Amino acid sequence: MLAVVCVPEVSSWIICDGDIDPEWIESLNSVLDDNRLLTMPSGERIQFGPNVNFVFETHDLSCASPATISRMGMIFLSDEDTDVSALVKSWLKGQPDECRSNLENWMGDYFHRGLDWVLKQNDLVVETSLVGTVLNGLSHLSGVTERGQFVVSLIRGLGGNLNLKSRQDFAKEVLVWARESPPDPRKPLDTYYDPESGRLCVYTLERPDGLSLEELTHTHTLPVIQTPDMQRGLHCFSHWLSSQHRQPFILVGPEGCGKGMLLRYAFSRLRSTQVAVVHCSAQTSSRHVLQKLSQTCLLLSSNTGRAYRPKHCENLVLYLKDINLPRPDKWGTSNLIAFLQQVLTYHGFYDENLDWVGLENVQVVASMSTGGAVGRHTLTSRFTSIVRICTIDYPDREQLQTIYSAYLQPVLQRSLGSQAAWASTGKTHQLAGSLVQVYEQVKAKFTVDDHSHYLFTPCVLTQWVLSLLRYDMSAGNCNITDSVLEVVAYEAKRLFRDRLVSSKDIHSFDNILSSVIRGDWGSDALDNMTDGFYVTWGASEGGGVMAPGQSLPPHGKSLGRLDFADLRQVIHKGAVLYGRDNRELDLLLFWEVCHFVSRVDRVLSRPGGSLLLAGRSGVGRRTATCLVSHMHGYTLYTPKISRGYSLKHFNNDLKNVMQLAGLEGQQVVLLLEDYQFVHPAFLEMVNSLLSSGEVPGLYSPEELEPLLSSLKDPASQDGFTGPLFNYFAYRIQQNLHIVLIMDCTNSNFTISCESNPALYRRCSVQWMDGWSESSMKKIPEMLLAKVEGEGEKSGGEKGHKRKGSASGQGDLCRSFLMIHESCREYGATPSQYMAFLHVYTSIYSSKQSQLTLRQQHLQAGVFKLNEAKALVDELKRRAAEQSTLLRTKQQEADSALQEITTSMQNASDQKTEMEKIKGKIAQEVSKCEERKGKIDDELREVQPLVDEAKRAVGNIKPESLSEIRSLRMPPDVIRDILEGVLRLMGIFDTSWVSMK
Incomplete structure (x- = not known):
């Protein structure tokens, strides 16, 4: 704008080609009125002169305000104003001279008639303009030299965008007009022109000689069986891939009809051509296409300016899969479609610096599924008019x-x-x-x-x-x-x-x-x-824990049959090991749980097997996923949601799992639940990851280069050719298992899934919304048995009581189910049923423990009372014995008391006598004292004699004593002495033996 303002003498035209967006066009209102003044966001003002003119080229003004439209003149070009004859004449001028004359005649005879039939029928698969329909028809007619060839090409061209029934009717009409008899009137669309024989032929099935198992190893490179439909579809668009007639086109068909397989087969037949695939999603934009181009092309400078050219080959096919998935903005404009329209119209684009960059030898090919499902958006007629359209069916x-x-x-x-x-x-x-x-x-x-x-x-x-x-x-x-x-x-x-x-x-x-x-x-x-389950643990091999970096077999681990009892035992062992390594699982193993585990095991044990587990909370989906992942040795990853969790955190989490799977080759399970999708873009990014193994724009080019360098050796070992990023995405698709746990009763469930078609297309949908009635009755029995498990060890009377209450317990379990069923209309879920049962068992266990404790207290009291009763009885017995003894003693005491009384009376008399005796004794004592004094006097006189006698006795020799003992009879003197001694000693035996 500054350039045109600086040269006022030169008339300038600023052409704005594209959708009208109020957010930018209303800022030009002051330019379009008499002021002709543009105010920039920086505050700078640009004054335009009368030499500057604006042209807005668009197909829709629904988002433009009257204030904008009223400032401009308008030229409306409608289909009625389009001169088809002039368009055809212009096209004929570009045809070779040798076929131009015939083409001109056939165009007058059949083309205009066929175009009128198509427009009148108005049964187009993809909305397009009159010019788009004409160009689609002309695209197949270039270089046609034979009438039969022209008829077949006309059917393919003008009928390429019709629904199947109208296409068949159109083919019949054209064949009738041309008076051509199809080889098979029942299948007019299977007619083709054979240049060798010069006549119309019908497609026939080309049976393969015999496929080998190696050809079926990878699901993304399956062999194409040449059925008539496949041959017809291939011939419809292969003309646009040839180097002489290369044109952008869209292959349209219902979901799963083989569009991708057919295009892959067609691409594989091209020489010196590389294919860059962009898996479109809701958030795909021009930025992601440019990123793909930068990976596969070189930016070269020449005298005509800068341009992207293919890196490793002559031509590049930019294949946009599901081109109708990118979400338009609030004004209905798709950034991707607008960018592609610019590229196809002007063969280039403006980069971030507003410098023009051209595209050379790059062909745009797209595919899309038909149907108006949520998440699929209508392409603008401006875009569909400049691309060719081919439809195929099942x-x-x-x-x-x-x-x-x-x-x-x-x-x-x-x-x-x-x-x-x-x-x-x-x-x-x-x-x-x-x-x-x-x-x-x-x-x-x-x-x-x-x-x-x-x-x-x-x-x-x-x-x-x-x-x-x-x-x-x-x-x-x-x-x-x-x-x-x-x-x-x-x-x-x-x-x-x-x-x-x-x-x-x-x-x-x-x-x-x-x-x-x-x-x-x-x-x-x-x-x-x-009663049979096919699980990896039942196979003779391959059911064990995966080693880090070990890849899965191409079609998954082998499956073998186990009955319910064996599978239950395997799961129980796995739950025990899981409890040791992680957390203890409160797992009840009834039939549905084993069935869910077997279903999860079957999917997660194949390369890239992903799950959409739809159901209600509490049914056991997370538990089954965690358990199976642990039993296979997978790395389980789930985002940790916090208050400030944002798109940046989710990007980092995705990078972590992608690097574990793509770089380290680990088997990774990314577990995502409803509550973790705090931003709508989360699910859209997961959709991209499921579709292509990548999230467009997640990695910057600066991040990718050091990451991908470690994949050079593994890529060469696997014989992979092409960009390393493609190998990185391939390994992610093989090693990353995404498990989505979603609530099927959520009002957004259907919208979310339809808006992200990879959830249905790439995930195995498992509907797990509840359990059977028999299992619902079995669960409370198992919980109650678990609570009373210790009671089973006690025998006898208690066991008989439990047997007797079996019917009552059955009634109780049925009551649980009836209560839950009565709340279904209010949104009762299995988790609430389990919470209900756990609350009951908790209360039951609490009451049981209280009653048991009270019973123990009462039993202890009764025991003490019994002990006291026994003690009282013993004391009574002993008291009775003591009472008898007491009576005896009492009698004895009474007798003794009587005797004492008598004795006391006698003692009084004796006291008097004692006093008398005492007086007599005192007299006797006085006399004794007096006598003692006399004796002491006598002793003092005798004492010297006694002492002398002692000495004399001490001088007696032992020999003399022995001699005396030896005498038969002692002398009289000795006998008299010894006899006196004996008597003094109180011994009255005075014999000689006693004396010895």
Whole structure:
């Protein structure tokens, strides 16, 4: 703008080509009026002169205000003003001289007539303009030299954007106009022109000579079976991929009809061409396309300016998958579509510095699914007018049977092992017919009108066939046919039955499956499946813990059969180990829990297996996921949501899991629940991650370069060619398992899933909204048994009492269920049922412990009372004995008292006598004292004699004593002395022996 203002003498035109956005065009109101003044956000003002003119080129003014429109003149170019003849003449001038004359005649005879028929029918798949329809028709007619070739090309061109029924009618009409007889009048669309024979031919099935198992190893590179529909679709758009007629185009078709496979096959036939895939999502914008271009192209400078050119090849195909997913802004403008429109119209774009950058040898190809589902947005007619459009549809039943019989043969030969002879062409064709019949009946019975996730496409058939590689059908059953049918039926239940909502739908599916198997095979194999689960822990190999960095087998770990009791034991052991390493699981192992675990195990044990677990809280989805992840040795990651958790935190969490899976090669489970999607962009980013293994714009180029350098060696070992970022995304798709736990009763559930189609397309939808009635009754029994578990150890009388109360406990369990059922209309969930039971068991346990404690107190009191009673009885007995003894003693005491009384009376008399005696004794004492004095006097006189005698005795020699003892009889003197001594000693035996 400054440039045009500085040169007032030069008239300048500023062309604004694109949608009118009030946020920027209303800022030009002051420029468009008489003031011609533009005020910049910085405050700077630019004054325009009369030499500056504005032109706004757009197709819609619904968002422009009258104040803006009234300031400008308007030129309205409608379809009525379009001169188709002039457009055709302009096109004819560019055709070779040798075919121009014929083309001019045929155009007058058939093209204008065909165009009128298409416009009158007005049954377009993608909305476009008149010019877009004309260009679509002309795109197939370049260089046509034969009338038959012109007729077929006209049908493909003008009929390429019609619905199937109108396309068939259009083909019949054109063939009638041209008086051409189609080889097969029932299938006019299968007609093609054979240049060698110069006549019309019909597409026929090109049966493959024999597929090998290696061709089915990777699901994203499956071989294309050349059915008539595939050949027709390929010929419809391959013309636009050729170097002479390269044009941008959109391949349109219903979900899962094979658009991606067909394009991949067509791209693989191009020489020196690289494909850059952009998996579109709600938040995809031009920034993500530019990032992809910077990864695959070089920015070169030349005399014409700067331009992007392919890095490793001559041509680049920029393939935008699901181009109708990017969400428009509030004014209805899609940033991505506006950018592509600029690129296709002007062959370049303005970069961040507003410098023009061209695109050379880059072709834009897109695909999109039809239908007006939430999350898919209508493309603007301006964009669809400048691209070519080709529509394809689902293959018919016969072609589906052919495709999957070709896939089934190598699969069954591998799974049957020594019984591979069973997998003959006839058997596989018959089995493929049964599979297709079940698929078509299920698709007709359960539609997206009932539930949005009832989306069954041929992709389900592909999964059904390839999943059979996980089973060993040669083991266990002696009847090989029953063994195959049992595995086929089990896999069908997992693919179809597990996503059905109501018991009525489940019953209908069971009837479909059993009727087809019984009708086609006359087998009752389904009767043996009531108690069987196919899980990785039942296989002979591959069910253990994964080592860090170990990759899963291409189609997943092997599955083997376990009955309910064995699976319950395996899960119990796993829960014990989980409790040791993480936290203790309060897990009740009834049938539904084991069934949920088996379903989660089946999906998580295959490469990139992801889950959408739809249900209500408390049903056991998180527990099953955590348990299975731990039992396989996976890394479980779930965001830790806090008050300030933002988009930046979620980006960091995604980077962590992507690096664990993509760089380190670990098997990672990203567990996400409803409450963790605090920002709408979270789910959109997960949708991108599921679709492509990447989140556009998550990594900056500066971050990617050091990260991807570590993948060079693994990429070369795997034989991967192409950008390292593609290998990084491939490893993420193989090693990252995303588990979404969502509440199906949430009002946003359906909208969220439809807005992010990868949730249905890339995840295995598992409907887990509750438990069966029998399990609901079993749960309180298990909880009560757990509470009373200790009581079972006590025997005898208590055991009889519990047996007697079994019927009462059954009534109690039924009462629990009745109470819960009565609250269903108020939104009662399994978690609330479990909370109800836990509260009851808690109260029951508390009351039981209180009563037990009280009983113990009472029993202790009774015991003490019994002890006291026994003691009282003993004391009574002893008291009785003491009473008898007391009476005896009392009598004795009375007698003694009487005697004492008598004695006291006698003592009084004796006292008088004693006093008399005492007086006499005193006299006697006086006399004794007097006598003693006399004796002492006498002793004093005798004492010297005694002492002398002592000395004399001491001088007697022992020999003399011995001599005396030896005498037979002593002398008289000695005898008299010794006799006196003896008598003094009080011894009256005076014999000689005594004396000795």
